Amino acid sequence: MDAVPARARAYVGGIALLALVALLCPRPPAEVRTSWWAVLLLAGLYAGSELVARSRFVGTCYPVLLAGAFLLPPPAAALVALPGALLAPVTRRPAGLRRIWRAAWLTLAVWAAARVHWRLGGRDAVAGADLPGALVPAGAAVLAFCLVLAVLDAGIRTLTGTSPRVALGRPGLLTRSLGPVAVHGLAGLMMAVLWLSPYGPVAALLVLLPMCVAWWAFAQYHRERAAHQATIRALVQAVDIKDGYTRGHSERVGRATMMIARELGMDDERVETLRFAGILHDVGKLGVPTRLLRKEGALTPEERRVIELHPEYGHEMVRGIRFLGEARAAVLHHHERLDGSGYPYGLVGDRIPESARVVAVADAFDAMTSTRSYRRARPVAAALAELQRCAGRQFDPRMVGALVRALARHGWHPSVTADSHPVPPPATPLPGRRRGESARDGSGRRAV
Amino acid sequence: MTTPPPRGRPPAIPRLARAAAALVAVVCLAHVLWSGLAHRPVALAFGALVALGELTRRADAEAREAAPLGAAGALAYALLGEVAGHAAPHGVAQTVAVVLAASLAGSVPYTARGSGPVLDHLARRVLTVAFAAVCFQPLAAQGTFRDWSGPAHALLLIALLALTTLCDAVLAAATAHARTGWPFGPLLREELRGMVGITSAVCATGVVMALAVGVAGLWALPVFCVPLLLAQLSYRRYAAVRATYRQTIASLARATEIAGYTPAGHAHRVAELSGAVGRDLGLSGAEQSVLEYAALMHDIGQLSLVDPVPAGATASLPVPEQRRIALLGGAVVRQTGVDPAVAVVVERQADPCRDQPPAARIVRVVNAYEEKARDAGPGGGLAALEELRLAPADDYAPDVVEALARVLSRGSLTGPAAG
Numbered sequence: 001m002d003a004v005p006a007r008a009r010a011y012v013g014g015i016a017l018l019a020l021v022a023l024l025c026p027r028p029p030a031e032v033r034t035s036w037w038a039v040l041l042l043a044g045l046y047a048g049s050e051l052v053a054r055s056r057f058v059g060t061c062y063p064v065l066l067a068g069a070f071l072l073p074p075p076a077a078a079l080v081a082l083p084g085a086l087l088a089p090v091t092r093r094p095a096g097l098r099r100i101w102r103a104a105w106l107t108l109a110v111w112a113a114a115r116v117h118w119r120l121g122g123r124d125a126v127a128g129a130d131l132p133g134a135l136v137p138a139g140a141a142v143l144a145f146c147l148v149l150a151v152l153d154a155g156i157r158t159l160t161g162t163s164p165r166v167a168l169g170r171p172g173l174l175t176r177s178l179g180p181v182a183v184h185g186l187a188g189l190m191m192a193v194l195w196l197s198p199y200g201p202v203a204a205l206l207v208l209l210p211m212c213v214a215w216w217a218f219a220q221y222h223r224e225r226a227a228h229q230a231t232i233r234a235l236v237q238a239v240d241i242k243d244g245y246t247r248g249h250s251e252r253v254g255r256a257t258m259m260i261a262r263e264l265g266m267d268d269e270r271v272e273t274l275r276f277a278g279i280l281h282d283v284g285k286l287g288v289p290t291r292l293l294r295k296e297g298a299l300t301p302e303e304r305r306v307i308e309l310h311p312e313y314g315h316e317m318v319r320g321i322r323f324l325g326e327a328r329a330a331v332l333h334h335h336e337r338l339d340g341s342g343y344p345y346g347l348v349g350d351r352i353p354e355s356a357r358v359v360a361v362a363d364a365f366d367a368m369t370s371t372r373s374y375r376r377a378r379p380v381a382a383a384l385a386e387l388q389r390c391a392g393r394q395f396d397p398r399m400v401g402a403l404v405r406a407l408a409r410h411g412w413h414p415s416v417t418a419d420s421h422p423v424p425p426p427a428t429p430l431p432g433r434r435r436g437e438s439a440r441d442g443s444g445r446r447a448v
Numbered sequence: 449m450t451t452p453p454p455r456g457r458p459p460a461i462p463r464l465a466r467a468a469a470a471l472v473a474v475v476c477l478a479h480v481l482w483s484g485l486a487h488r489p490v491a492l493a494f495g496a497l498v499a500l501g502e503l504t505r506r507a508d509a510e511a512r513e514a515a516p517l518g519a520a521g522a523l524a525y526a527l528l529g530e531v532a533g534h535a536a537p538h539g540v541a542q543t544v545a546v547v548l549a550a551s552l553a554g555s556v557p558y559t560a561r562g563s564g565p566v567l568d569h570l571a572r573r574v575l576t577v578a579f580a581a582v583c584f585q586p587l588a589a590q591g592t593f594r595d596w597s598g599p600a601h602a603l604l605l606i607a608l609l610a611l612t613t614l615c616d617a618v619l620a621a622a623t624a625h626a627r628t629g630w631p632f633g634p635l636l637r638e639e640l641r642g643m644v645g646i647t648s649a650v651c652a653t654g655v656v657m658a659l660a661v662g663v664a665g666l667w668a669l670p671v672f673c674v675p676l677l678l679a680q681l682s683y684r685r686y687a688a689v690r691a692t693y694r695q696t697i698a699s700l701a702r703a704t705e706i707a708g709y710t711p712a713g714h715a716h717r718v719a720e721l722s723g724a725v726g727r728d729l730g731l732s733g734a735e736q737s738v739l740e741y742a743a744l745m746h747d748i749g750q751l752s753l754v755d756p757v758p759a760g761a762t763a764s765l766p767v768p769e770q771r772r773i774a775l776l777g778g779a780v781v782r783q784t785g786v787d788p789a790v791a792v793v794v795e796r797q798a799d800p801c802r803d804q805p806p807a808a809r810i811v812r813v814v815n816a817y818e819e820k821a822r823d824a825g826p827g828g829g830l831a832a833l834e835e836l837r838l839a840p841a842d843d844y845a846p847d848v849v850e851a852l853a854r855v856l857s858r859g860s861l862t863g864p865a866a867g
Binding site for chain 2: 189194198201202209214218221225226230233234
């Protein structure tokens with residue numbers, strides 16, 4: 001974002017000018033004296049909370065802003081947003097422009113909300129603590145607030161030509177922000193009512209406490225979730241360390257599994273579960289001695305039996321993780337075949353869980369299209385042809401068809417998800433290294 | 449209550465609390481039946497709120513955050529002096545009776561599902577509400593607070609609720625102490641620390657509701673529930689992801705067992721016993737969870753070994769080898785995105801005990817005990833403890849060994865099962 005297009009600069013300038021006009025020009029009606037103490041207190045509160053708030057999810061401190069909009073005349077309410085928006089840290093360049101944009105954006109939105117609230121007589125309802133009555137102007141003000149935020153945000157996004165995540169402003173789509181902002185609006189209304197009551201600002205500030213607790217828990221939730229995902233990744237990495245030549249395999253199988261699941265029209269939650277199934281399908285290899293996994297040359301039947309224990313090991317490991325759901329069955333059964341010749345239980349046809357049938361196809365596909373120490377990678381088309389040849393006998397034709405369709409639509413970009421430290425492909429594939437494979441090596445048997 | 453009661457006899461404090469709550473409840477109900485309900489719409493509205501809050505209760509939530517809305521509604525009712533600008537005191541008896549009836553009604557689906565006992569929860573609710581109401585209602589009825597107008601009134605309510613939650617925390621810690629025999633100090637500290645989170649939100653909502661109903665009438669109730677409900681939702685999601693995380697860590701810990709490096713259930717047993725020793729030594733909540741994760745993953749370094757240690761018994765290895773495995777383990781743990789403090793504990797579990805952080809001392813002692821006592825059969829535990837006591841002074845911290853001895857003699861945990 002170092003090079004901001006000139007029209008975007010002009011747009012920010014225009015919005016800033018507009019915000020200045022909103023702040024200065026329309027004098028408050030003479031009969032209402034602006035309480036400068038309230039402006040100062042609210043502005044300080046907002047600036048303080050903006051500085052404290054680390055995580056940037058929607059509406060860090062909107063209750064304070066909206067309380068200002070419900071309490072004060074429009075220009076004074078807009079002033080509340082100014083110091084916080086200007087002072088709060090900006091992580092990305094150009095910092096100055098971003099600060100100006102954020103300040104103008106918020107100031108205008110608060111001004112609009114306060115204006116709507118004022119016009120609908122909300123101020124009297126708040127002062128009189130007329131509770132069901134005060135909800136209508138407050139609701140309208142929240143709507144105006146969200147609308148202005150969303151419209152201005154859409155403007156800057158179109159002008160800078162950036163995707164929503166990289167845009168100058170925070171994601172402010174109307175539909176996404178309306179729910180949370182409505183809750184914040186209720187809190188702001190409560191603050192305003194208590195502020196004007198005999199109990200004064202002390203009682204109003206108490207309203208913020210539950211909101212703070214909610215934010216804190218929300219931030220903890222995100223932190224913990226990130227840590228959890230890192231742990232899952234660590235499980236996968238542990239497998240990769242043991243079994244060096246399958247680097248990135250787990251992540252790619254997760255991706256292919258997700259593509260198949262989407263193509264089959266599964267809902268988002270199930271797609272996510274199946275992605276975990278793909279990522280973790282080989283986790284049982286942690287239980288297989290490293291010597292066997294790295295062995296070069298043919299495996300004895302005894303060694304093969306030990307390696308074939310890995311689905312059961314994996315299931316034993318993940319069965320305690322409740323959120324994995326049907327992914328656990330996929331870990332156990334991903335080497336079953338439709339004709340019953342697979343392992344560990346030799347299940348036939350529909351007795352194999354659906355999740356396992358998806359993962360089996362994704363696993364075989366990635367095994368064939370990635371380079372292994374004992375053979376070169378096959379082209380995607382050849383791998384798909386091989387999968388289709390074995391469909392019905394080894395793989396579920398429905399899953400194979402879904403993979404073919406998904407790849408036709410989106411293509412296969414394994415580098416996107418592959419490990420960030422790719423292993424250089426072996427210089428010469430040694431012909432003698434096929435580890436006791438049957439002739440149908442490519443059909444996924446090697447994808448242990 | 450310095451010594452834990454012997455097992456088999458029900459502890460005294462919880463019984464006392466239940467009896468007191470029952471007495472209060474009966475007296476209050478009798479009084480209300482005799483004199484009738486005052487300010488019925490208000491009683492009905494608050495009763496509905498409390499019952500609704502109870503309905504959202506979940507079995508898997510911790511007691512503190514089980515039903516925040518119900519607790520806030522009950523406290524607000526206890527602190528309610530006026531409605532929409534008119535004085536409307538309703539007395540202690542009615543407060544307790546309404547809250548009790550509503551809580552009971554709200555608990556019916558919960559008990560019908562068989563989600564767990566509610567008796568202790570109800571007793572605690574009754575005692576808390578009665579305390580707050582006794583502090584506030586008689587004085588409000590006499591008009592003592594007329595001079596405490598405006599912000600002073602709000603501050604008074606805050607102080608009252610702070611006092612109430614303090615007493616509640618003491619009661620809860622005493623109950624837990626009597627039931628489990630863990631030391632009282634850390635339990636109380638834990639309770640007080642827990643108050644910073646959801647409990648403070650509950651109290652703030654209680655005060656705000658009482659004040660807002662005084663200003664704006666009963667319409668304030670539904671509006672003022674919203675932030676607390678938001679907090680409750682966030683807390684539940686946080687709790688859910690924490691539970692999931694714990695399961696994942698436990699399965700990562702099982703990797704060494706499945707790989708044949710350590711005997712089945714070893715990590716789990718060490719974690720359980722370490723937790724008990726940590727509590728006995730008065731570790732705080734955050735330290736406890738670091739201890740638990742570190743104990744679960746203390747053997748993870750063995751995954752990097754090409755050949756397993758015989759029976760996974762690291763305590764009998766030469767010290768440099770122990771340290772090497774510990775460092776390997778720390779490196780694995782660092783990758784997992786767990787709190788770095790956990791990696792430090794895993795890394796330093798084989799260091800001399802005077803250089804170790806407390807959690808690492810505990811893991812070292814408990815791991816050694818578990819490995820030594822595992823195969824020794826009946827009486828092996830005592831022999832293992834003796835061995836730890838006689839070991840060189842630098843190996844096992846004496847205070848931790850003594851704490852382990854106390855935990856084992858208390859018998860709150862089953863001894864290590866073979867294999």
